[in-house]
Each structure stands twice: as structure tokens, then as C-alpha cells.
Amino acid sequence: MLATDGHEGVTYELGASASSSYADWAKALSTATGRHIAYAEVSEDQARAGLTAAGLPGPLVTMLVSFYGALARGEFDRPGEKLARLFGRTPATLQDFVAAAVRPQPDAD
Helix, strand or coil: CCCCCCCCCCCCCCCCCCCCCCCHHHHHHHHHCCCCCCCCCCCCCHHHHHHHCCCCCCCHHHHHEEEEHHHHHHCCCCCCHHHHHCCCCCCCHHHHHHHHHHCCCCCCC
């Protein structure tokens, strides 16, 4: 599709049809695995302290904390239907994606 005319210089921001939080991921993982998986929110100060204590260099800590903060504030959240149009079908829901990802796969042998 993108190799056809009319896409030159166009930026496509692709996102799922619905937003999902870390808590939504934990719930989907819990459902798919049959085990309780909790999400515990970590403040930026806690993240900075933990990453620093783990020995990460200061600039990397700053970048990671900034990135995680932007995720938490929804700065990268771009729900919409563009991905469905690109795929030509409705993308999997979070629950369906996680269930398929944790499902045991048959041996390739």
C-alpha cells in the first residue's frame, strides 16, 4: 500500500484502536496465564533511585525516566483507525494479542 503513489512525505501515526494502560496489560496477562499479575505504579523519583542504584549512568537514567514519564502521561498514545485501514482488517485486541503471545507454541521440529 505505501509503495503506491500519494504517500510521499506523509507521516502515519499508527496506534491501536483503543488505548491501554500498564494496568490493562497486567489484567490481560493475568487472564491469559491464569495467574494474578499486578501492576504497581512507580513514581519518577522511585524509578530514578532504582535505576541509579542498579548502576545505570546518569544520562541513561534521565532518558529512561523521561521516556517512562511521557508514557505514563499518554504522550505517545495515538488510538485510531489508521492501523486497521493499513492492515485491511481490525487489529487484534490487547486481550487477544496477549493470549496468542503466551499460548504455548508447537515445536518447529
